[in-house]
């Protein structure tokens with residue numbers, strides 16, 4: 134028997150299992166998937182929890198609901214990969230040998246990377262919304278908050294879903310307006326990037342968005358530490374930003390099992406061929422989703438587009454054919470802009486987000502780089518698509534390579 | 543390079559004042575770009591950072607983060623800010639002839 138092992142049963146691992154399981158000959162192949170726990174979280178839904186739009190139950194389902202019948206599932210922490218030996222050591226003491234390995238262990242937040250972040254005020258006045266626990270604690274805080282200085286800070290790039298901090302601000306703007314206390318909340322977005330919108334077309338079209346919504350911007354701010362006593366964040370060049378409520382997007386890193394395997398970069402992301410998704414070091418290892426070091430966005434949509442490419446290339450590899458499928462960096466994101474509207478962006482490694490109609494050129498129903506109600510429905514529908522189609526490895530009505538048709542330069 | 547040659551050279555910059563074409567870059571140009579940023583002398587430590595950034599950009603297609611810079615160039619964050627006051631990531635990128643760091647939108 135030949136063995137294929139998938140590490141991580143999040144978005145990308147689950148999709149790959151569902152694509153490979155039905156086609157690999159059962160007499161020849163044994164496919165195993167490993168995850169540390171049994172609950173699948175719909176992470177894009179975390180954004181809505183602080184505002185009471187989604188509850189915990191809206192974003193979680195048992196992982197097993199999404200596995201094909203007869204799949205070999207192991208629930209255990211992964212200790213490390215020994216790529217020279219072609220096997221994986223699990224915390225439960227077992228060793229899993231493999232012929233081919235797919236790494237899909239994702240990325241997690243690490244607030245402890247910033248001095249003072251996890252001291253006194255953590256989950257009292259400082260919250261994240263990248264974990265279900267953080268999002269729920271923030272929801273509880275917001276319910277009782279009467280206003281003050283709201284600071285949203287990105288510690289460093291890259292982060293999962295890079296537009297999520299902006300979406301948080303826009304939804305918070307709606308939320309406080311509806312509660313009648315918007316004028317009592319001072320909004321401040323603090324980012325290490327040179328601006329909220331850094332791509333030429335997006336800056337041109339959305340450039341005044343923060344001003345219109347009365348959100349202050351501090352750019353090129355690289356956080357050095359949190360002063361809990363004075364409720365202030367301080368940058369390496371000693372710029373101080375005071376807060377009453379700090380919503381942080383902490384440093385994102387790949388899982389520690391990557392570090393223990395000696396296979397990651399300084400943030401535990403695995404060096405990956407940008408186009409074929411094969412490991413740059415090992416011929417029989419592939420990486421997908423947030424675990425890669427690709428310059429594409431760490432997003433579920435990108436992981437989904439990668440899955441088509443990876444499926445083709447894994448099939449080629451096991452049949453000793455050259456890897457011909459090429460990932461182009463395609464990502465597609467619905468951005469909540471508040472008050473029941475949304476913006477849609479579609480881009481790849483080489484093409485920045487452009488205006489136009491999507492997915493049908495000239496027709497839509499979605500509008501690119503434009504604020505519409507339909508785009509908001511797209512975001513809401515995405516959760517249903519995610520549970521019912523995407524995770525099961527079924528095709529969505531969107532090409533895995535980015536299309537220029539329908540876009541205006 | 544003589545003064546005459548320097549004057550004769552035309553360099554195209556993008557809207558952020560970074561080199562449009564990173565192949566235009568050479569060491570004398572780095573000195574000129576540093577001068578514009580009020581850095582009047584490039585020390586060996588400056589060069590360590592600049593060379594690291596160029597290498598990283600060539601292999602990864604992206605300039606490194608501050609964390610990566612300090613971890614892998616062997617220069618700690620405080621020194622980095624002393625070398626390139628007000629934003630090492632951006633200033634060093636400019637002097638190294640690389641584009642400004644960008645987000646996805």
Ligand SMILES: Cc1cc2nc3c(=O)[nH]c(=O)nc-3n(C[C@H](O)[C@H](O)[C@H](O)COP(=O)(O)OP(=O)(O)OC[C@H]3O[C@@H](n4cnc5c(N)ncnc54)[C@H](O)[C@@H]3O)c2cc1C
Pocket residue numbers: 140141142143144145146167168169170175176177178179180209210211212237238239240262263264293294297388389390421422423424431432433434435436465466467
């Ligand atoms: C707040 C927020 C909003 C987002 N919004 C969007 C959006 O609107 N659109 C979009 O496209 N994307 C969005 N994303 C990003 C999206 O959720 C991720 O890009 C996607 O889930 C990546 O899939 P993955 O399989 O690579 O990682 P994950 O889905 O995170 O899966 C990784 C899996 O590996 C397992 N694992 C890791 N280490 C170990 C170990 N040592 N042992 C055992 N198991 C392990 C984990 O338990 C996990 O199940 C958002 C993310 C967040 C946090």
